[in-house]
Amino acid sequence: MDNIYLLIFYSVLAIFILVTFFLLLYIKNQNMVWQQRKLFQETEIAQQKQLLSAVIDSQEIERKRIGEDLHDEVGGTLSAIKLMLNAAMRQYNSADQEVILPAKQLIDKMIVDVRNIAHDLSPPGLAMFGLYTSIEGFVSLINKTGEIEVILSNELKLEEKLLSEKAELALFRVITQLIANTLKHADATKIEIYFKQQENNFEIIYQDNGKGFDVEILNEKKGIGMQNIISRIQMINGIYMLETNINGGFKMEISCPLDTII
Known part of the structure; x- marks a missing residue:
């Protein structure tokens, strides 16, 4: 047993x-x-x-x-x-x-x-003078038209070069495309652009007081301009956050690492 x-x-x-x-x-x-x-x-x-x-x-x-x-x-x-x-x-x-x-x-x-x-x-001055100075010159041309007010704010030291030349060029294209989108579609009277550094990240905040749009529609169908913006941000290992709604303006926060080298 x-x-x-x-x-x-x-x-x-x-x-x-x-x-x-x-x-x-x-x-x-x-x-x-x-x-x-x-x-x-x-x-x-x-x-x-x-x-x-x-x-x-x-x-x-x-x-x-x-x-x-x-x-x-x-x-x-x-x-x-x-x-x-x-x-x-x-x-x-x-x-x-x-x-x-x-x-x-x-x-x-x-x-x-x-x-x-x-x-x-x-942009001829980008490599020599950097991103902020190039955007400053671009914004100056727009402000001279009197059609819209563009406010540019910088919390960085101008003598510091924080990003690679390709990263700066990508962000230059992103900002100019955002401005173009505002001018074409937003019926805005003011654009505000902020440059800042948060720990090891380079940050740009872009916002306008235009008519905004429905984010769900954007997610379903992105225009070529917005597709180019997102592609350039992703190319430099950046991230972005959108805030917008109908009649509520538009805001995009962009953040990319300071060691971005393409």
């Missing part, structure tokens, strides 16, 4: 050990599958970031080329036409000058427009 009990005991123990073994093996296999899946997702995300970075880099190279061509070739041609009109005006009487004057004024406007477009395509 004792032998039967011992046999039953050892049989149950063996089954228990076998079940435990297979259970541990199953858990180990599941962990391996989860690790492989995680590694695959991380690799896929890294590849997407590399592809996005390559696309944006090529866009910036093309922007720079077009900006330089506009500034040097088109701008130079317009300046030459302006000189020719000035020479013509000196040779004609006042009546003829009145006919030429509107053309000269139009050329002057075109020269300014081409210069502004060229600087927007390839």
Whole structure:
């Protein structure tokens, strides 16, 4: 009888050990599958970031080329036409000058427009003076129009360069696109932009007092402008937070690590 009990005991123990073994093996296999899946997702995300970075880099190279061509070739041609009109005006009487004057004024406007477009395509002072100074110059042009008030605030030391040149260029594009969105869609009278440092993060707060929009609609269908903004923020390992509602203005907080190097 004792032998039967011992046999039953050892049989149950063996089954228990076998079940435990297979259970541990199953858990180990599941962990391996989860690790492989995680590694695959991380690799896929890294590849997407590399592809996005390559696309944006090529866009910036093309922007720079077009900006330089506009500034040097088109701008130079317009300046030459302006000189020719000035020479013509000196040779004609006042009546003829009145006919030429509107053309000269139009050329002057075109020269300014081409210069502004060229600087927007390839901001010349970004590498030398940094993000804040470049945005300050951009904002100054908008404030001169009198159409909207843009308030720029900086809590950083201007002599400190906190981000890589590519990160600064990405944030420059983000801010100018946000401003463009406000001007096109928001019917706002004021824009406020704040630069600050929070521990090891570089932060930008952008807000306007426009008509805002429904965030759920944005989540369902993002416009090209907003897609570009989000892609550039993600490219520099940044994060963002949106606050907006209908007739409640728009606010975006952007934060990226100070060691961002692309």
